[in-house]
Amino acid sequence: MTLPLPAALAAGNHRPMAGYVARHVRWSCVDGVATLTLDRPERKNPLSFESYAELRDLFHALRHAPDVHAVVLAGAGDNFCSGGDVHEIIGPLIGLGAPQLLTFTRMTGEVVAAMRACPQPVLAAVDGVCAGAGAILAMASDLRWGTARSKTAFLFNRVGLAGCDMGACALLPRLIGQGRAAELLYTGRTLGGEEGERWGFFNRLVAPEALLAEAQAFARELAAGPTFANGITKTMLHQEWAMTIEQAIEAEAQAQALCMLTGDFERAYRAFVERRRPVFEGN
Structure with a gap:
């Protein structure tokens, strides 16, 4: 929690x-x-x-x-x-x-x-x-x-x-x-x-x-989407211009792991299990 x-x-x-x-x-x-x-x-x-x-x-x-x-x-x-x-x-x-x-x-x-x-x-x-x-x-x-x-x-x-x-x-x-x-x-x-x-x-x-x-x-x-994750997407789209492919892959691994700690990630899973649309809260 x-x-x-x-x-x-x-x-x-x-x-x-x-x-x-x-x-x-x-x-x-x-x-x-x-x-x-x-x-x-x-x-x-x-x-x-x-x-x-x-x-x-x-x-x-x-x-x-x-x-x-x-x-x-x-x-x-x-x-x-x-x-x-x-x-x-x-x-x-x-x-x-x-x-x-x-x-x-x-x-x-x-x-x-x-x-x-x-x-x-x-x-x-x-x-x-x-x-x-x-x-x-x-x-x-x-x-x-x-x-x-x-x-x-x-x-x-x-x-x-x-x-x-x-x-x-x-x-x-x-x-x-x-x-x-x-x-x-x-x-x-x-x-x-x-x-x-x-x-x-x-x-x-x-x-x-x-x-x-x-x-x-x-x-x-x-x-209405996962706004924390959207912010990470925007950050990575910008920052990866100056990275090698290998650096980008590692940076995205770290970014995605961070998103997996959010409540929205769990909300999406619960919604999938319950066969309904997720309601994201941006955290």
Whole structure:
């Protein structure tokens, strides 16, 4: 029998996020599924210095949020995200020195690092424009639902920057292959929804009017699963990129043994014996 977490340990490491009040994005959480919405639809949901920082801090905080089991990342209106706001970000960056610019680029990269490090699966619901940093947010998610009218563009090259932004040169080739990633990063061209599904960038395409509902429904399935084990799966998917096959096999042996200590593992066995669906509790 697994004992409950001591109150003092829980107080320092469990910080519920369902009631979080966002300032620069929109946030809601129902039954363990959080929906994080980029909410500037009149300008295709661009990011600002403030929203970058809030996203970084929010995803970092999710590492300690036992009440959030899956996250849907979406854009308000008919678009996902047009990238960094030209007037609020790009303009102010002109003329800054290297130390100040590095403060900005490190902050943007920390958003992706925090998305990868949080244990909850992140599902991007991508409709319409998904460009620049918006394409990066979709790329950094664990799963991507798109629409036929999705327009994804890693357009850094078109504004005089390298394609190596926020981890793109590491993450994108692993999603769609080295050659295809190179084409997108060298040219900044738009990847349409159907092509994106063929290339493996999108897991599936959904009708625009059903996109958010279907993404949330799938997230609820994930949230109803063995969430501790799901977090281990996400961790291993990320960490094993830097391992040999032998190292990965041993790491997975240790990870699976840890999952076998959970109540959810026993619950699944009891449900199988009793010929019913298991009800997981995430511990």
